Amino acid sequence: MSAGTTGIDPRDKKGQVWTENFRQALEVIRTHRMRSWLLIVGVAIGVTTVLAMVTVMSGLGKRIQSDIVSADRPYLFISRFDPMGGGQDRRDLLRRKQLTIRDVKFLEENCASCEKLDLQIDPQGRMRVLRYEGERTNLIQVVGATHNMGHMYSISIEYGRFFTEFETDRSRRVIVLGYGPAKDLFPNRDPIGKWIKIGNHRYEVVGTMASRESVLGSISENYAVIPFTTYEKDLGYRFDDYQIGITIKPEFELEEGVDEVHALMRASRKLGPGEVNDFYITTSEGFKEMLGSILTYIGLVLVVISSIGLMVGGIGVMNIMLISVTERTREVGVRMALGARRNDIMQQFLIEAATLTGAGGMLGIFLGLLTARGVAKLISFPYSVPIIWIIIAFVFSASIGLIFGLYPANRAARMDPIKALHYE
Amino acid sequence: MLIKVRDVKKIYEVGIQKIEAVAGIDLEIDRNEYVAIMGPSGSGKSTFMNLLGCLDTPSAGDYWLNGKEVSNLSDDELARIRNREIGFVFQTFNLLPRATAAQNVELPLIYGGISADERRDRAAEVLESVGLTDRAKHRPNELSGGQRQRVAIARAMVNRPSIILADEPTGNLDSKTGIEIMSLFDTIHAAGNTIVMVTHEEHIADYAKRVIRLLDGKIEEDIRTD
Structure with missing residues (x-):
């Protein structure tokens, strides 16, 4: 029974490693409960802020539109020049x-x-x-x-x-x-x-x-x-x-x-x-559209500002992952000795980071929608849940794990197996 | 020939100084041999062991393992060779603390891309062969030193490697447990496996059928005892 190989190329079944890495990530979260929860909450707060902002903005936007364009019927509006138009010489326009x-x-x-x-x-x-x-x-x-x-x-x-x-x-x-x-x-x-x-x-x-x-x-x-x-x-x-x-x-x-x-x-x-x-003709529909795009820009700026919170969460992830990688140097060495490729190690830590921030994302989505709902009730405007933003929030928070986990994961993957095995 | 090493050197550069940890070794090991590598600290036995285990590549010379030249492989290729051809047993066991005995044993199979069902069967099989079927669900901290080393040996064997490399396998065990582990190695050897073991203890080396003594990075003595 001494002879030979298993006859299965490791590259054929990447799924095995992926599953193991994901299982491992959940295991790590379970064993380092405090640390993981703090991180998840950190990311969740960031996501909550962004999502609440977006939800409130989109509801508020609809309300503002209906308030400003307060006509039951569409109408035309003629002015001497495009009230929002830029570029042209204003003095020229005023001479019309x-x-x-x-x-x-x-x-x-x-x-x-x-x-x-x-x-x-x-x-x-x-x-x-x-x-x-x-x-x-x-x-x-x-x-x-x-x-x-x-x-x-x-x-x-x-x-x-x-x-x-x-x-x-x-x-x-x-x-x-x-x-x-x-x-x-x-x-x-x-x-x-x-x-x-x-x-x-x-x-x-x-x-x-x-x-x-x-x-x-x-x-x-x-x-x-x-x-x-x-x-x-x-x-x-x-x-x-x-x-x-x-x-x-x-x-x-x-x-x-x-x-x-x-x-x-x-x-x-x-x-x-x-x-x-x-002269210049605007329609109430055009006006609505224009308002919509202005509100979108305002919303975008607010999202960018509030995503700074998420960036802070990202730095937290990097910190925790660096600690985690150092703590598990020996484990990395053992895995390498047993046949883990550098990419397998890289993937392991990336999945771990993404799992942490992804969990934070899900919690944040829940809290964000709850917050938005509360705000909507408080100042009475239509509460709308933008599904696309929920997806974006989740993907974005998981990506934060990937991006900020990249450096620690790479550090683990670059380890010398011999040194890692003898790390005390 | 399972292992063929020709004029292998490993040179470390420390500052401007060059240290020859392995200073030209020629060696052949056949299938089903049981070899002990001995030598004082600094003799290069650990470095040589790392080369044999494909954890490192030689600075010069050639190394054929199971008919394949492995001295110039990439990191990924080395990982694949380690996974398929080599089973490591360490002095400090090196089990993953959060994983159960069975999960530890399955680890090489995961990196070998074996499906979950087959992994479970094979892990159970090797755990049985080291007498730990009833400890499969225990974590390392729930096992004694001897049991831990048995799990490690099961892990080393689960991928049916060409050689089992053991680095001071009894170094962290009391003498009674050490003897148990060595008799397990005897059984494994009797089943047809090839074992290469590094040790500095004569009575442990006595279990082997061939003893190679290193000094200053070279083979000083190569004696068959069977």
Whole structure:
């Protein structure tokens, strides 16, 4: 029975070594319970942070989108230039002709797909204080618009009404207050029919808006609307920016509307065939997409920041693995003497590291989802579990073990079997 | 010829000094021989043993093991030779502390790519041959020194190697247990195995059928006693 070989090439059945290495990893975790648990918890905290962040961000993102693009119906939005566009010379863009009520009238008369149109004057960040008797608001935005604005952005009126076409045409001094200023000026009083002051002019309150319960909080509620004609008369300023909002009739596709409005706007602004547009059309859908991509970037930055915690966990892994390798020098020597190749040893320690961080990852996923759920409940926004992020979290944490385990594992694999066997 | 060594040298460089731990050894060992290698410390017997065990490669000279030239193999190839051709028995047993006796015995088979079922059968078989069937599930710290060395011997034999290399196999055992282990080696030898053993104890070397004495890295004496 002395003779010979087993007749099986070790390279044929790598699975045997892999299974042994994995079994070994679990065994090590079991025997070094304290050390392993501390490490697993460390990685878990990192993963928890990242995952909670991602989950909250994605839920928050959906909420912010629905709050900002607060229209039940898709709409078009015409401005002089792309509000988010970079690259072009801004002074050039500012020299473009303002959008006017003539453009709106032209579209109203000719546009088959347009349902309602609104001309809006954006005060470009200039703020005003509203006063009523002793009360005053903080600095808020006063926006000029047509009677169609309320319809356009699905604004819900709490008391009174929106102003009418008649009032717009006659430049009447009427005002619709956002929830914020209405609350500030008329605590426990009926605001309808009262006259408030902006500067030296007096405006009759015809309506107030309902609270939007938005995550953006008071920003989206701290404004007031007056007819644009009144605005031009009282508050006009040469840097004001005019914008046109349009809803499309339900029987038309949004794209059809965009095409028609585009053609009509060129006609209205008397652009020759070769001339570039001196206006820019956004859709609420496009706006949503853009918001989505901004939120994605913000989310990405947050993830990068919070993954620093994971890196710390990684360094912990490296430390523990270095200790483990040194402690088991003799074991490495024995395994080599019994026929383990350097790669087998390398694999053994990599699997051990990845098992540790992978376990941390799983614990972290559990805690992360729990945290996100808690946060979601607390500030009431839709809680969504991004499956892909769970997979990413697990793969990523296991990879951290592989990456940070590489150096210790390599150290073990490079050992001289003779020295390792006689290591004390 | 199972082992053929021709003018093998192992030279270590320590600083600018060169130390010839093995200074030119010629040796042939046949199948089913039982050889003891003796010598004082510093005689190069450990280094020579490492060369025979393919844990190290010679600086010069040739080494054929089981008809294969092994003096110039890569690390991976050496690992494969160790796995298939050589069974190690160490003075300090070198069992893995966290593994049971059976798991320790299975280890060479794992690196040999043997399936779990076959591993279990073969481990049980060799454990039985060293009389430890009832200790298969015990960990090393639950075994006596003699039992540990038996597990180590079972592990050395499980891959049916060409040679069993034993390095001071009784060095950590009391004399009574030492005798038990040596009689186990006798049985193994009688079954047809080839044993090469390093020892510095004459009464242990007496079990062997051939004694090779080394001095200053060279063979001083090579006596057959059977």
